[in-house]
Amino acid sequence: MSAGAVKTGSRTTRLLGFAVLVGVLALILLGFFGAPEDDEQRDAVRMIFVHVPSAFLTYTALVITAVGSAMWLWKRSRWWDIVAHSAAEIGVIFCGLTLFTGSIWGRPTWNTYWDWGDVRLVTTLILFLMLVGCLALRSAGGDEDAVATRAAVVGLLAAVNVPIINRSVEWWSNRTLHQKSSLTDGNLEDLTLFTLVVGIVVWALFFVWAMIHRFRIGWLERQLRAIDLETALVQRRAEASTESAGETSQ
Amino acid sequence: MFADIWLVINKDIRIEWRSRVTLSQVVPFALTVLVLFGFALDANREVLAAATSGLFWLTVLFVAVVAVQRSTAIETADGARRALLLAGIEPSSVFVGKALAVAAQILGVEVLMVGGVLVFYDATVESLPLLLATCAVATLAIAASGTLLGALAAGVRARETVLPILLLPVLAPVLIAASRAFDDALGVVAVDGWAWLGLLAGFGAVNALLGALAYGPLLEET
Numbered sequence A: 001m002s003a004g005a006v007k008t009g010s011r012t013t014r015l016l017g018f019a020v021l022v023g024v025l026a027l028i029l030l031g032f033f034g035a036p037e038d039d040e041q042r043d044a045v046r047m048i049f050v051h052v053p054s055a056f057l058t059y060t061a062l063v064i065t066a067v068g069s070a071m072w073l074w075k076r077s078r079w080w081d082i083v084a085h086s087a088a089e090i091g092v093i094f095c096g097l098t099l100f101t102g103s104i105w106g107r108p109t110w111n112t113y114w115d116w117g118d119v120r121l122v123t124t125l126i127l128f129l130m131l132v133g134c135l136a137l138r139s140a141g142g143d144e145d146a147v148a149t150r151a152a153v154v155g156l157l158a159a160v161n162v163p164i165i166n167r168s169v170e171w172w173s174n175r176t177l178h179q180k181s182s183l184t185d186g187n188l189e190d191l192t193l194f195t196l197v198v199g200i201v202v203w204a205l206f207f208v209w210a211m212i213h214r215f216r217i218g219w220l221e222r223q224l225r226a227i228d229l230e231t232a233l234v235q236r237r238a239e240a241s242t243e244s245a246g247e248t249s250q
Numbered sequence B: 001m002f003a004d005i006w007l008v009i010n011k012d013i014r015i016e017w018r019s020r021v022t023l024s025q026v027v028p029f030a031l032t033v034l035v036l037f038g039f040a041l042d043a044n045r046e047v048l049a050a051a052t053s054g055l056f057w058l059t060v061l062f063v064a065v066v067a068v069q070r071s072t073a074i075e076t077a078d079g080a081r082r083a084l085l086l087a088g089i090e091p092s093s094v095f096v097g098k099a100l101a102v103a104a105q106i107l108g109v110e111v112l113m114v115g116g117v118l119v120f121y122d123a124t125v126e127s128l129p130l131l132l133a134t135c136a137v138a139t140l141a142i143a144a145s146g147t148l149l150g151a152l153a154a155g156v157r158a159r160e161t162v163l164p165i166l167l168l169p170v171l172a173p174v175l176i177a178a179s180r181a182f183d184d185a186l187g188v189v190a191v192d193g194w195a196w197l198g199l200l201a202g203f204g205a206v207n208a209l210l211g212a213l214a215y216g217p218l219l220e221e222t
Helices: A011-034 A043-075 A078-110 A119-139 A144-173 A190-249 B002-019 B021-040 B045-086 B091-120 B128-154 B159-170 B172-185 B193-221
Strands: none
Touching: A011 A043, A011 A190, A043 A078, A043 A119, A043 A144, A043 A190, A078 A119, A078 A144, A078 A190, A119 A144, A119 B159, A144 B128, A144 B159, A144 B172, A144 B193, B002 B021, B002 B045, B002 B091, B021 B045, B021 B091, B045 B091, B045 B128, B045 B159, B045 B172, B045 B193, B091 B128, B091 B193, B128 B159, B128 B172, B128 B193, B159 B172, B172 B193
16 A cells, blocks of 8 residues: 555535535634624624534434434444544534533523533533543544444433433433524524534534544554554464574574 | 352352452541541631531442452453363353452441441431431442453553553542432431432443453453
8 A cells, every 4th residue: 555545525525515614614604793792792693603503413413323322232343443433532522512511602601611500500510521422432542343333332321311310310400591493582683593504514514524534543453453453463474484494504 | 050150159258258358458448438538628627517428438448449449450360261261161250240249348348337337427427327328329330340451451561550440430430429418328418319329220231231241242252
């Protein structure tokens, strides 16, 4: 394999990447100059163009991780394991972004960075911690199949427990400040709603773009390990044959 | 199946009884944490009384991490895991047996800890049935997810540090629900403790089921 020949990009991903770039530019223009200020939240309302899509994609990533994990445990297919790994990694980024944007939005709106009474915020934080644990487990290394199985169990455990965590936090706080779903409560201005939908589409495209690249990296990593193993085997065999040739010539 | 489960419980408890690790290390650890909370909250009686349930269950979570690590370590040492696999016992029975053995040990520590909070934090018991039921259900739930994640962390090189970051976030609902149920049982806050107990039972059932299913692949591969 010649150095630098292997890339994770293709014609499709380049087109997708270009679309994301254009989309982000359009979102910036719409978000900052198109969408009007909110009567109550003023400029802070613009945060939803990042916050809502990242929250949506965090939970999408969790579902993909869970499906990939279940499929690995069922079919033992490496393809699904790499899907689960990629989704968990990208999910952590979106989850972090959700928490970050939620906090800085909360400061001007609720007058606090963190509200314990908010069910979705607290649930998302615990999900973030579980995803970080899942990735820590993968990075701890070990036998490839064993790592995949362990990470798959943690991925499933996280997905199964999220509804229970959500319910427990909901009962516990019982006083949620979080506004109702921005998409369905009908209070958004037309242009704001349109910008939000653009935001969801743009970030979803970015998600797909990142997933494809991350998946290909995972696949290449795996091939590299296999090549390393083969090279090592060939070298050991070569050593063994020269040694035995030396013994016969003596 | 029940005979196998009983065998595993018996084995773990016997090892525990002979080594006395729970009694000589985990119990003092739990009491130390309770005392340190007293220092941290400046021995303020009112704050301590209000926080008793939460502090109690937070301590139980720490105890659980230690107990699960111990329960896993006895399988990792001397390749006991392989022997357990070769013994021909169903992995789900091993899971249930080990989880019940861990639960029994944590329950033992909890009994002493209840004594601790009655003395140190001036707590009073309003509803003994709710207190006992909460301890039983929450401990089973903790032991189920702990045993699963313990087996999972067993094969990892950095298992001592991996287990807490995996286990503690998963146990967040147990901490919330058990603390609220205790609030009711200790008469600190008027909430419906029995409803919280239902949530604990749900969490326990889901995680025990997942554990029983996933334990086999984990035992074989790690």
